[in-house]
Each structure stands twice: as C-alpha cells, then as structure tokens.
Amino acid sequence: MASHPVRKLWNRSLHFFPQFADQLPDPPSTTMTCGTSPRAAHWAFGCGGSAAPPASGSRVGRFSIASATSVIALAKSRRALATALAGQNATFVHSGRERDPIAVRLELGSADKQGLQQVLALPVRSTTGALVPLSEVTAVSEMPWDATIYHKDLLPVVFVTGDMAGRLDSPLYGMFSLVSQINKSPPAGQPLTQRFISPPDRPSDFSVKWDGEWTITYETFRDMGLAYAVGLVFIYLLVVAQFRSYAVPLIIMAPIPLTIIGVMPGHALLGANFTATSMIGMIALAGIIVRNSILLVDFINQEIAAGQPLAEAVIRAASIRARPIVLTGLAAMIGAFFILDDPIFNGLAISLIFGILVSTALTLLLIPLLYFGYIRRSHESAAH
Numbered sequence: 517m518a519s520h521p522v523r524k525l526w527n528r529s530l531h532f533f534p535q536f537a538d539q540l541p542d543p544p545s546t547t548m549t550c551g552t553s554p555r556a557a558h559w560a561f562g563c564g565g566s567a568a569p570p571a572s573g574s575r576v577g578r579f580s581i582a583s584a585t586s587v588i589a590l591a592k593s594r595r596a597l598a599t600a601l602a603g604q605n606a607t608f609v610h611s612g613r614e615r616d617p618i619a620v621r622l623e624l625g626s627a628d629k630q631g632l633q634q635v636l637a638l639p640v641r642s643t644t645g646a647l648v649p650l651s652e653v654t655a656v657s658e659m660p661w662d663a664t665i666y667h668k669d670l671l672p673v674v675f676v677t678g679d680m681a682g683r684l685d686s687p688l689y690g691m692f693s694l695v696s697q698i699n700k701s702p703p704a705g706q707p708l709t710q711r712f713i714s715p716p717d718r719p720s721d722f723s724v725k726w727d728g729e730w731t732i733t734y735e736t737f738r739d740m741g742l743a744y745a746v747g748l749v750f751i752y753l754l755v756v757a758q759f760r761s762y763a764v765p766l767i768i769m770a771p772i773p774l775t776i777i778g779v780m781p782g783h784a785l786l787g788a789n790f791t792a793t794s795m796i797g798m799i800a801l802a803g804i805i806v807r808n809s810i811l812l813v814d815f816i817n818q819e820i821a822a823g824q825p826l827a828e829a830v831i832r833a834a835s836i837r838a839r840p841i842v843l844t845g846l847a848a849m850i851g852a853f854f855i856l857d858d859p860i861f862n863g864l865a866i867s868l869i870f871g872i873l874v875s876t877a878l879t880l881l882l883i884p885l886l887y888f889g890y891i892r893r894s895h896e897s898a899a900h
Contacts, residue, residue: 596640597650600624671719677728686789687729698724733792740795747799748772751806759813767886768809771878775801775871782870788862797867801875804848808841808879813887826891830884838880845876 598604603623610617628634636651666673680687695710702708709716709723712730716723748769755765779798783790812833819829852868855861 597638600638601629601635669715671715673725688733691726691730695726736792737795740792740799744795744799744802747802751802755806755810758810763890764813764887767883767890768806768813769802770886771805771809771875771882772802774878774882775805775875777878778870778872778874779867782866783863785870786866788866791863793861794863794867797864797871800864801867801871804845804872805875805879808845808876809883811837811841812879812883816884816887816891820891826888826895830888834880834884841876841880845872848872 599622601624603621605619606622607620608617609620624634636649638650639647640650640653642648666675678687678690680690698708698710706722709721711723711725713734715725752765752769755768756762759765775798779794779801780790783794788794815833815837816829819832820826824832849869849872852865852872854865856865856869858865
C-alpha cells in the first residue's frame with residue numbers, strides 16, 4: 517500500500533487538542549504504550565482512583581480510561597489521548613503539485629510526550645463541556661518493564677557485549693584477559709565453564725560461550741590453515757613429480773616452517789598484530805621459498821651430472837645462485853614496503869619483508885647442507 521505525504525501539526529498548548537479530537541473518528545485501538553524515564557519503566561493508568569494495577573506479566577503502559585461517574589465522556593477521553601500521543605490525520609490537503617493528498621496529522625510534539633507529567637496534564641472534555649486534566653481522574657501505577665527473553669539454538673541465553681579501546685584494537689586481547697580473570701575469580705565463587713567453539717553441553721548450568729569477533733577470527737584462521745595445508749600437499753606432489761623422489765621434496769620444503777622465525781619477531785618488532793593478511797603472507801612465502809630451494813637443488817644435480825664432485829657442486833650452487841636468489845627476494849621486499857603503512861595489509865607486508873629476509877638466508881645455508889648430507893648418505897648406502 518502506497519504511503520501518503522504527511523504534514524504534522526504541533527501545538528504547545530494542550531487545550532488545543534480536545535477541540536479537534538472531538539471531530540475525529542474513534543482510534544482503532546484504545547491501548548498504547550508510553551515510554552518515560554531512563555529507568556526502563558512503563559506507566560499503567562486506571563481512571564477514577566480505584567483501578568487496580570495490572571497483574572504480574574500483563575501488558576504495561578496501558579491507558580484504561582474508565583470512570584464510575586459520567587463526568588468524563590469515555591469516547592472523547594480516548595480520542596483526545598490517542599490523538600495527542602499516537603497522532604491522527606485531522607484532514608487532507610489537495611495540492612495541484614502533489615499526486616496524492618497530503619495528510620495533516622494532529623499530534624503532540626516530542627517534548628510534550630517525554631515525561632509522565634506532560635501526559636497527565638492533557639485536558640479531556642467532560643460532559644458539561646469543561647476541560648478536566650487527566651491527572652484528576654487517573655490513578656498511576658508504576659510497573660516494571662518485562663525483560664526480553666533471548667534464545668539461541670533453542671537454549672536460553674543472555675548476551676553480554678563489549679568493545680575494545682586503547683593501544684590494542686583487537687578485541688581478542690581483551691577477551692583472553694577476561695578468560696583468565698574468570699578462571700581465577702569466578703562469579704559468586706562458582707566454577708564457570710567457558711566454551712570457545714561449541715555450545716554448552718548442559719544448559720542447566722551457567723556457562724560462557726565466546727562469540728562475535730572471536731568466532732570470526734577462529735573461522736578465518738581455521739580456513740586459512742586448511743588452505744595452507746592443502747597448498748603444501750600440492751607443492752609436495754609437484755616436486756615429487758619433478759625430481760622422482762619422495763625424500764628430496766622434504767629437503768626442499770624444510771625452510772617453510774622456519775619462516776615463523778622471521779614473521780613473528782617482525783610483528784613484535786613493529787608492534788603489529790598478527791592478522792589474517794599476515795597469514796596470507798605466510799602462505800605466499802611457501803611458494804617463494806620452494807622456488808629458491810628448487811633452483812639450488814636443480815643446479816647441484818646439473819653440476820654432479822657434469823662430473824663435478826659433490827662438495828664442489830654444492831659450493832658452486834650456493835655461490836652462483838646466491839645473487840639471483842637475493843635479487844628476487846630483495847625485489848619482493850621492496851614491493852612490500854609500499855603497503856607497510858596500510859591499516860589492513862600491513863600484516864601482509866610485515867610477513868613478506870621479514871619472512872623473505874630470514875628465509876632467503878636460511879635457504880642459502882640450509883638447503884646445500886641438507887642436500888649434501890642426503891646425497892652422501894645415498895652414495896654410502898649404495899656402496900654397501
């Protein structure tokens with residue numbers, strides 16, 4: 517249903533409303549709510565001074581305009597109250613520039629509906645025509661606001677939310693601090709089970725299920741870890757197909773776990789958090805390290821096939837291949853410097869810069885030594 521343009525008519529004088537309210541049709545409902553003080557309470561009204569407060573669990577904020585006498589006309593009272601609080605369309609204005617008629621809505625201003633006293637000062641017309649304040653014929657009972665009952669996964673739950681502020685912007689640091697505090701000093705001295713992944717097993721016992729930013733971080737790193745593992749498996753299969761060996765790929769991929777030596781101290785040195793983009797940088801480092809290792813191993817095999825002794829082939833591979841390996845690593849590090857100050861991708865830059873720095877040095881030292889020991893042991897085994 518299409519909505520019509522509305523023009524509201526406000527007036528600071530409460531006596532203005534009964535004159536128009538008498539000419540308006542009855543409101544569709546005589547029950548409405550009126551929010552009042554910051555104490556999260558609603559107000560229930562009963563007229564005549566004898567109306568009992570609503571029963572426990574009943575709907576609060578009800579305006580019951582009922583009188584034992586005939587001083588107040590019920591229809592007029594309800595109409596004036598509904599018009600003042602909820603508003604009603606008094607008339608429609610037809611303008612040549614508007615396609616639809618413009619509704620002129622009669623309603624109290626927001627300032628006149630914010631407190632209980634303003635509502636009780638609303639005048640209603642008696643059968644004699646005199647205006648009588650609503651407070652003279654109304655008994656006010658303050659009722660508590662029923663708390664909302666939340667459920668998640670068909671279990672009752674109370675949501676406690678918070679945000680992180682300060683030097684560390686990640687909410688996880690604050691969360692882990694709260695986890696340790698709850699373990700040391702449980703509320704009311706009762707042990708409180710804390711769950712990080714699965715929901716509580718026993719809903720009858722009080723427990724804490726950490727959610728929100730923690731769940732997003734956990735699922736992100738879990739998926740990236742799985743992608744990292746699958747990538748390593750494919751790299752291993754490709755190197756096996758290249759060198760026709762199951763042991764050589766393990767030597768080539770040996771420096772991959774050692775990238776942590778560069779990545780983690782790099783984040784600590786710059787005071788940066790390890791984020792999802794940092795994990796992406798570690799995944800990219802796996803391919804860079806494997807490429808350098810393949811260059812060294814392949815060059816050693818070529819030197820041995822050309823008749824060079826094993827020790828000489830290893831030394832020549834490390835010395836000749838060092839320059840191109842260092843230059844390609846340096847080019848990647850320089851490219852990462854341009855995103856070092858980015859608030860999102862700085863983790864990727866730190867992982868690439870410090871990871872390439874450490875992995876390049878380890879590759880030039882570790883791969884020749886490991887491959888030299890592997891070939892010599894293979895020759896000794898074949899001789900026996």
